[in-house]
Amino acid sequence: MGDADAKKSEAANGEEIPMDGSIQGFESLHRLLEASLKPEIFKEVSRLLIGLNCGRPLERIALPESVGTLSSSHDFDIQAFQFHAEKEVMRQPQIVRVGLIQNSIALLTTAPFPDQKKAILQKLKPMIDAAGMSGVNILCLQEAWMMPFAFCTREKRWCEFAETVDGESTLFLQDLARKYNMVIVSPILERDINHGETIWNTAVIIGNQGNIIGKHRKNHIPRVGDFNESTYYMEGNTGHPVFETAYGKIAVNICYGRHHPLNWLAFGLNGAEIVFNPSATVGELSEPMWPIEARNAAIANSFFVGSINRVGTEVFPNPFTSGDGKPQHADFGHFYGSSHFSAPDASCTPSLSHYRDGLLISDMDLNLCRQIKDKWGFRMTARYELYAETLSQYLKPDFTPQVIVDPLLKK
Amino acid sequence: MGDADAKKSEAANGEEIPMDGSIQGFESLHRLLEASLKPEIFKEVSRLLIGLNCGRPLERIALPESVGTLSSSHDFDIQAFQFHAEKEVMRQPQIVRVGLIQNSIALLTTAPFPDQKKAILQKLKPMIDAAGMSGVNILCLQEAWMMPFAFCTREKRWCEFAETVDGESTLFLQDLARKYNMVIVSPILERDINHGETIWNTAVIIGNQGNIIGKHRKNHIPRVGDFNESTYYMEGNTGHPVFETAYGKIAVNICYGRHHPLNWLAFGLNGAEIVFNPSATVGELSEPMWPIEARNAAIANSFFVGSINRVGTEVFPNPFTSGDGKPQHADFGHFYGSSHFSAPDASCTPSLSHYRDGLLISDMDLNLCRQIKDKWGFRMTARYELYAETLSQYLKPDFTPQVIVDPLLKK
Numbered sequence: 001m002g003d004a005d006a007k008k009s010e011a012a013n014g015e016e017i018p019m020d021g022s023i024q025g026f027e028s029l030h031r032l033l034e035a036s037l038k039p040e041i042f043k044e045v046s047r048l049l050i051g052l053n054c055g056r057p058l059e060r061i062a063l064p065e066s067v068g069t070l071s072s073s074h075d076f077d078i079q080a081f082q083f084h085a086e087k088e089v090m091r092q093p094q095i096v097r098v099g100l101i102q103n104s105i106a107l108l109t110t111a112p113f114p115d116q117k118k119a120i121l122q123k124l125k126p127m128i129d130a131a132g133m134s135g136v137n138i139l140c141l142q143e144a145w146m147m148p149f150a151f152c153t154r155e156k157r158w159c160e161f162a163e164t165v166d167g168e169s170t171l172f173l174q175d176l177a178r179k180y181n182m183v184i185v186s187p188i189l190e191r192d193i194n195h196g197e198t199i200w201n202t203a204v205i206i207g208n209q210g211n212i213i214g215k216h217r218k219n220h221i222p223r224v225g226d227f228n229e230s231t232y233y234m235e236g237n238t239g240h241p242v243f244e245t246a247y248g249k250i251a252v253n254i255c256y257g258r259h260h261p262l263n264w265l266a267f268g269l270n271g272a273e274i275v276f277n278p279s280a281t282v283g284e285l286s287e288p289m290w291p292i293e294a295r296n297a298a299i300a301n302s303f304f305v306g307s308i309n310r311v312g313t314e315v316f317p318n319p320f321t322s323g324d325g326k327p328q329h330a331d332f333g334h335f336y337g338s339s340h341f342s343a344p345d346a347s348c349t350p351s352l353s354h355y356r357d358g359l360l361i362s363d364m365d366l367n368l369c370r371q372i373k374d375k376w377g378f379r380m381t382a383r384y385e386l387y388a389e390t391l392s393q394y395l396k397p398d399f400t401p402q403v404i405v406d407p408l409l410k411k
Numbered sequence: 412m413g414d415a416d417a418k419k420s421e422a423a424n425g426e427e428i429p430m431d432g433s434i435q436g437f438e439s440l441h442r443l444l445e446a447s448l449k450p451e452i453f454k455e456v457s458r459l460l461i462g463l464n465c466g467r468p469l470e471r472i473a474l475p476e477s478v479g480t481l482s483s484s485h486d487f488d489i490q491a492f493q494f495h496a497e498k499e500v501m502r503q504p505q506i507v508r509v510g511l512i513q514n515s516i517a518l519l520t521t522a523p524f525p526d527q528k529k530a531i532l533q534k535l536k537p538m539i540d541a542a543g544m545s546g547v548n549i550l551c552l553q554e555a556w557m558m559p560f561a562f563c564t565r566e567k568r569w570c571e572f573a574e575t576v577d578g579e580s581t582l583f584l585q586d587l588a589r590k591y592n593m594v595i596v597s598p599i600l601e602r603d604i605n606h607g608e609t610i611w612n613t614a615v616i617i618g619n620q621g622n623i624i625g626k627h628r629k630n631h632i633p634r635v636g637d638f639n640e641s642t643y644y645m646e647g648n649t650g651h652p653v654f655e656t657a658y659g660k661i662a663v664n665i666c667y668g669r670h671h672p673l674n675w676l677a678f679g680l681n682g683a684e685i686v687f688n689p690s691a692t693v694g695e696l697s698e699p700m701w702p703i704e705a706r707n708a709a710i711a712n713s714f715f716v717g718s719i720n721r722v723g724t725e726v727f728p729n730p731f732t733s734g735d736g737k738p739q740h741a742d743f744g745h746f747y748g749s750s751h752f753s754a755p756d757a758s759c760t761p762s763l764s765h766y767r768d769g770l771l772i773s774d775m776d777l778n779l780c781r782q783i784k785d786k787w788g789f790r791m792t793a794r795y796e797l798y799a800e801t802l803s804q805y806l807k808p809d810f811t812p813q814v815i816v817d818p819l820l821k822k
Contacts, residue, residue, distance in 0.1 A: 029459050037447050048440050049460075051699030207817045214815040220792050235794060240801065244816040259789055261672035261711050262798040269805050270812040288462030288757045289710055296707035299700055300672050346699045378670055381631050383646060384802050387673040390651065391799035394680050401681040404625040405655040406618045 027077070028338065030350030051347035054084045054368075058349060061363060067130045074126040076103075077358030080134070081341070081349045083304070085365035094366040096247045098274060098304075099136035101127050101145075102339045103357040104312030109148045113160055120146055121172050127359050128173075132180030134361055137208070137247040140185040142308045142339075143255050143278040144201065145169075147189060152226035152332040153316050159232065162191035165204050165215050178210035183245045185252055187278040189232075190217070199233045203252040203278065205243045213243050218254035219263055225285060226322045226332050227256075240266035248273045248366050255279040258293045258307075261300065268301030273366045276306045282333030290338060291348065298342035302372040302379075304364050311337035311355055344372040438488070439749065441761030462758035465495045465779075469758060472774060478541045485537040487514070488769035491545070492752070492760045494715070496776035505777040507658045509685060509715075510547035512538050512556075513750045514768040515723030520559045524571055531557055532583050538770050539584075543591030545772055548619070548658040551596040553719045553750075554666050554689040555612065556580075558600060563637035563743040564727050570643065573602035576615050576626050589621035594656045596663055598689040600643075601628070610644045614663040614689065616654045624654050629665035630674050636696060637733045637743050638667075651677035659684045659777050666690040669704045669718075672711065679712035684777045687717045693744030701749060702759065709753035713783040713790075715775050722748035722766055755783040 026032050030050065034042055046057060061080045071078040085093065106119035124145065131139045143149070146169045147161035163169055169188055177184045183206065190202035201218035217236025221229050240263070242251045251267035251274075258264075258277050267275050277294060281287075294307040312335055319328035338351040341362045352358035373379060393399055437443050441461065445453055457468060472491045482489040496504065517530035535556070542550045554560070557580045558572035574580055576599075584595045594617065601613035612629035628647025632640050651674070653662045662678035662685075669675075669688050678686050688705060705718040723746055730739035749762040752773045763769035784790060804810055 026455065029456065032452065032456065033444075036449070036452050037444075041443065041447050044437065045440065045443065048699060055695075205815075207819055209819050211817070211819055213817045219794065219797075222792070223788055224786065235792075239797075239813050242812060242814045244814050244820065246817065246820060249814070256792070259711060259787065260793055261676065261707070262793065262795075262801075265672065266798060266801050269801065271814060284466075286757075288459060292703055292706045292710065292757070295703045296672070299703065300670060346697075346703070375635065376670070377634055381634070381646075381667070382671055382673065383631065384673075385806055386630075386650075387677060388799060388802035388806060390677050390680065391795050391802065395796055395799060401653060402650050403653045403655050403660070403682060404616075406622070406624045406657065408618055408620050408622055409655065409657060 027353045027356070028351045050350065051345070053343060053345060053347040054086060056084070058083070058347060061361070063134045063361070067134050070126050070130045070133070071359070075357070076127055077353045077356045078130065078361070079350065079352060079358070080361040081363070083341070083343050083347070083362060083364040083368065085368035085371055088367060091367060094248070095363055096274075096366060097135050097137045097361060097363050098306060098341070099131040099134070099139040100306050100308045100339045100341070100352075100360045101131070101139065101141050101358070102308055102311055102337045102352055103127065103142065103145070104310065104335075105148050105314055109150065109314060110317050116148070117146060117161065117168070121169070127357065128176050130359050131361070132176065132182055136180070136182055136361060138183040138185070138245065138250060138274065140252075140276040140278060140306055140308060141187060142310045143187045143280045144189050145187060148314045148316075149280040149310065149332065149335070150316060151229050151232055152322075153318065153320050154228075154231050155318065159189075159199055162189040162199050164191055164193060165202065166212060170204050170206065170212065173206055174210040174212075177206045177208060181208045183208050183247060183250070185250070185276055185278070187252070187254060190215070200236065201229065201233050201254055203254060205245070205250070205252075208246045213245065214241060216241050216252045216254070218257060220257040220260050222256040225324070240270050242267060242270040242272045251275045253277050255281070258297070261297070264297035264301055268303055272303050273369050274304045274306060274364070277308065279307065279309045280335060281309055283336045284333060287336055291340065291351070294340070295342040295346065295348055298344050299346050300378060302344040302369050302376070304344065304369070305342040307342070308339045309337055310335040311353070311357060344369055438764045438767070439762045461761065462756070464754060464756060464758040465497060467495070469494070469760060472772070474545045474772070478545050481537050481541045481544070482770070486768070487538055488764045488767045489541065489772070490761065490763060490769070491772040493774040494752070494754045494758065494776065494779065496779035496782055499778060502778060505659070506774055507685075507777060508546050508548045508772060508774050509717060509752070510542040510545070510550040511717050511719045511750045511752070511763075511771045512542070512550065512552050512769070513719050513722055513748045513763055514538065514553065514556070515721065515746075516559050516725055520561065520725060521728050527559070528557060528572065528579070532580070538768065539587050541770055542772070543587065543593055547591070547593055547772060549594040549596070549656065549661060549685065551663075551687040551689060551717055551719060552598060553721045554598045554691045555600050556598060559725045559727075560691040560721065560743065560746070561725075561727060562640050562643055563733075564729065564731050565639070565642050566729065570600075570602075570610055573600040573610050575602055575604060576613065577623060581615050581617065581623065584617055585621040585623075588617045588619060592619045594619050594658060594661070596661070596687055596689070598663070598665060601626070611647065612640070612644050612665055614665060616656070616661070616663075619657045624656065625652060627652050627663045627665070629668060631668040631671050633667040636735070651681050653678060653681040653683045662686045664688045666692070669708070672708070675708035675712055679714055683714050684780050685715045685717060685775070688719065690718065690720045691746060692720055694747045695744060698747055701747075702751065702762070705751070706753040706757065706759055709755050710757050711789060713755040713780050713787070715755065715780070716753040718753070719750045720748055721746040722764070722768060755780055
């Protein structure tokens with residue numbers, strides 16, 4: 001099968017060389033700069049690029065040795081950091097340990113679907129164990145983690161992967177949630193049987209006692225390049241719910257919703273302290289946007305953001321065209337990983353690897369959210385009444401923009 | 412006068428060493444990385460950090476030799492770049508040359524006020540000449556460029572610098588606009604005589620024929636640290652005007668408004684192609700946010716952003732406290748310059764110097780705005796009806812956030 005086949009075997013073991021012109025062996029921007037710059041220059045570059053948390057560089061935290069063993073034996077990257085907040089007099093710190101998992105698929109997309117699903121569950125198990133053994137309180141997986149991201153193919157047979165909210169993947173995670181006393185956010189392809197077999201892109205929120213707290217459906221659906229996901233599912237109908245868990249108030253802005261500042265805002269207005277952004281996005285399309293949008297959301301809304309992107313290249317059995325006049329091709333591009341956390345004080349963690357599976361852990365003192373609100377006052381200076389009016393005017397078909405024309409242009 | 416005096420003389424000539432722990436001689440992040448990294452690593456770091464414009468690294472453009480002479484003789488930094496768009500079949504390119512000026516003050520803040528104002532006009536003259544001689548079509552100056560940024564002092568005497576929209580600074584710029592056939596955006600401290608001597612933070616839009624097209628007043632006013640600017644002026648009452656000039660549709664998001672995604676959005680909904688963000692902000696407070704917010708605005712709204720920050724440390728005659736329990740001090744911190752352009756395709760220019768005066772020029776094909784709208788479809792997928800409703804609900808004093816509580820928490 002030639003070229004496509006070669007790509008497939010690389011994709012299957014998650015070890016492929018990046019296809020997008022990046023430098024071989026380059027794990028992340030942060031590690032590339034750390035290895036290439038003199039320490040005093042790296043320190044200044046870090047201050048500018050990833051900010052300071054409470055005036056200090058971000059600290060790493062130590063994890064149990066058993067977790068390191070798991071990460072070596074199952075070949076995934078693991079990184080752990082700590083966001084501080086200032087000490088308060090009237091409140092205790094509210095420190096939560098949060099985890100993100102990024103991964104490539106487990107089997108070729110040509111394997112039987114039941115085998116693919118079984119394999120991805122098996123593959124995730126040691127990574128979720130590592131999170132649990134590290135004491136993670138809230139863990140989020142990547143978008144549609146239980147299947148290849150097949151929506152570029154426009155073939156409807158991939159809908160067979162869809163599950164009900166209480167389906168196979170949820171059952172699998174409920175056990176682990178219970179075992180580790182850990183909240184798990186599980187983004188799946190959902191089949192809504194009670195509404196005529198409707199397909200949704202949905203995050204299931206599993207409580208730390210293994211119960212299903214609720215679900216949220218992706219609010220904004222891309223129609224970009226290979227990504228016309230409205231072939232499969234439409235805009236979500238669950239509003240902007242914030243889930244009050246044992247460890248904090250969380251929300252989920254799924255994938256393309258990260259391009260919409262109002263989506264982030266609405267989760268913020270509902271009181272989110274941590275917003276996860278499980279995603280599937282490729283290099284040429286979005287890579288320079290990736291850290292910008294998440295960090296801006298954290299800054300503008302005084303909450304933490306956990307950004308997750310899958311890794312690897314997924315090659316599909318039937319080639320497809322992409323509406324760009326180019327020849328048919330069988331893959332979507334390289335999912336560049338680079339999962340990371342952003343904090344409300346404009347600091348962020350370095351990213352996970354550009355091409356390896358990984359678990360990113362960060363402690364975060366949720367007190368930082370209110371501290372930054374008190375410091376910067378973005379909510380209080382936001383003049384929402386202006387914008388409610390602007391939006392309601394804009395929605396009218398005969399909306400006239402506020403334009404002041406240079407009168408000398410008319411002559 | 413000791414220490415404070417020494418700082419003053421540094422500030423006055425714009426040549427001071429950065430005070431914020433940054434590396435001596437470090438002009439900008441981009442130039443620091445370029446000097447420190449191997450070319451192939453720098454290329455990849457650039458791709459990640461400043462993106463590609465239409466798939467290519469940003470190109471520099473050549474300026475007339477006379478402009479280089481001016482920049483040497485008056486000791487200001489000058490950089491020029493070119494943003495491309497794709498070629499279209501049905502429209503011609505719409506290439507506009509846009510300039511940004513960042514500068515330190517011209518005299519000590521202890522000098523007589525009329526001398527200070529005269530000196531700053533004189534100082535700006537060769538920089539504006541350089542822009543005009545470079546063929547700049549639209550030029551924007553920094554926030555309150557005609558005075559020191561004295562609002563940290565809370566002393567009302569600085570209001571004497573305020574001018575009417577058709578005052579001294581405007582007259583000065585109208586001549587230059589006419590001479591160079593150049594639109595000039597002039598952010599001033601405004602005195603509104605017709606409304607009881609009200610003070611505003613205002614941008615005056617001067618057309619390329621020297622006429623005043625209109626004004627916009629700063630929408631969001633900070634109350635942060637040393638910056639409680641509501642001591643001097645309140646939230647603007649001019650909405651979100653877009654000015655249709657001879658060279659394109661422009662708007663002005665003044666300073667703290669950059670933290671408000673809805674402010675950017677409203678200019679976008681009114682059709683802005685270029686939004687300027689004239690600012691005055693200091694290192695410890697905002698530096699890691701600086702590129703994030705501007706670039707996010709350009710991405711989210713498919714317009715160009717021109718970000719300007721003043722440079723240098725401005726030392727005031729009377730020390731003041733800052734509400735942080737620390738001893739009184741006479742300066743506000745180091746204004747870190749770093750003016751730059753951001754494009755709708757997520758690329759951006761390198762920044763001007765961290766501590767020197769500078770003129771940044773960029774050609775931009777405004778066709779890129781619509782091209783990116785067609786590609787990404789953010790406006791069409793934005794679901795504004797949801798958010799108009801969310802905001803109108805949120806504005807009610809008895810608003811109840813959409814929170815789903817884990818039922819097991821209640822036990």
